[in-house]
Amino acid sequence: MKFSLFAIMNQQFGVCNLSLVPVRTEPSDRSEMSSQLLFGDHFTILETTDKWLHILIAHDDYEGWIDRKQFEEIEHAAFVALHDLHTILGLSLSHTITKTASNEKLNLIAGSNIPNALDRFFYLRDTKYKLEGDTIKPAKDKFRNGVADAAMFYLNAPYLWGGKSVFGIDCSGLTQMVFRQFGLKLKRDAYQQAEQGELVGFLQECKAGDLAFFDNDEGRIVHVGIMLDNEQIIHASGRVRIDSIDNQGIFSKESGRYTHKLRIIKRI
Incomplete structure (x- = not known):
C-alpha cells in the first residue's frame, strides 16, 4: 500500500x-x-456530499456510499495502523464495548476490528473503549481444521442481500466473514471471489474450505458456498444451510431439485 505525499495530503x-x-x-x-x-x-473517502460519503473499503477494495453521520474521520497514520491490524472479535453472538467517558455501550459482531488492546482498553482515534471479553489474532495455519466450525457459526442465519452478520448475511458475505476469522481476505462479491485462488480440477479433490461457484443461464457467476467436504456445502440461500453437491450442482432435499449449477471450485 503506497501513497505519494501529494495524494496523502x-x-x-x-x-x-x-x-x-x-x-x-x-x-x-x-x-x-x-x-x-x-x-x-x-x-x-472518494467523494462527499451534504449527507453521504463515497468510500473505498480497505479490506476488500469495495466501493459504496455511507451516511456521513456513521463514521469518524482519521489521519493517514491511523489508517495505516488499522490496515496493518490483525486483531478481531471471534465467533460469539455479540461482544460488548463501553465508551469509558460516557459509559455508552455498543454491541459488536464477530469479525469486528479491535485496535491493540492493553488490559482490554483501546482507542479509536480519541475515544477510549473498554472491551468486555477477548480478541483473537487470526491464523491462516488454522484455516483448514477450523473453517467448518467457523462456517457453522452462521448456520440458519437469514439471507440478507449485502449482509455480513449472523443476523442477516448473503452468500459472498458468508464466505468473506468466515475467511476473515483466519486472516484471509476475500473480495466482496461472488464473481470477484471467483477470480482469487487456484482452480480445483475435480469435485472429488475438494477439501474443507474450498469455494464452489455457481453461474446462471448467461454464464455469470451469481453464487458461492464453502465446501465442508467433497459431498456437502454450506451456503446462504434463503438462510445459511447445508446441502448436498455433485458435479451438476447443489441439490436441495427440501425442494427435491437442483438449485444452483456448479461452475468452478477454487482453493484460496
Whole structure:
C-alpha cells in the first residue's frame, strides 16, 4: 500500500465507529444495501456530499456510499495502523464495548476490528473503549481444521442481500466473514471471489474450505458456498444451510431439485 505525499495530503480517510453500517450502491436511503461496514473497518473517502460519503473499503477494495453521520474521520497514520491490524472479535453472538467517558455501550459482531488492546482498553482515534471479553489474532495455519466450525457459526442465519452478520448475511458475505476469522481476505462479491485462488480440477479433490461457484443461464457467476467436504456445502440461500453437491450442482432435499449449477471450485 503506497501513497505519494501529494495524494496523502489531499486524501481523507475514515473508520466505522458503529456496530454495523449499511453500504449502499447510491447516495440515498432508498438505494439497495450492497455491503456493510463493521466496527473498525477503515476506508478512503472518494467523494462527499451534504449527507453521504463515497468510500473505498480497505479490506476488500469495495466501493459504496455511507451516511456521513456513521463514521469518524482519521489521519493517514491511523489508517495505516488499522490496515496493518490483525486483531478481531471471534465467533460469539455479540461482544460488548463501553465508551469509558460516557459509559455508552455498543454491541459488536464477530469479525469486528479491535485496535491493540492493553488490559482490554483501546482507542479509536480519541475515544477510549473498554472491551468486555477477548480478541483473537487470526491464523491462516488454522484455516483448514477450523473453517467448518467457523462456517457453522452462521448456520440458519437469514439471507440478507449485502449482509455480513449472523443476523442477516448473503452468500459472498458468508464466505468473506468466515475467511476473515483466519486472516484471509476475500473480495466482496461472488464473481470477484471467483477470480482469487487456484482452480480445483475435480469435485472429488475438494477439501474443507474450498469455494464452489455457481453461474446462471448467461454464464455469470451469481453464487458461492464453502465446501465442508467433497459431498456437502454450506451456503446462504434463503438462510445459511447445508446441502448436498455433485458435479451438476447443489441439490436441495427440501425442494427435491437442483438449485444452483456448479461452475468452478477454487482453493484460496
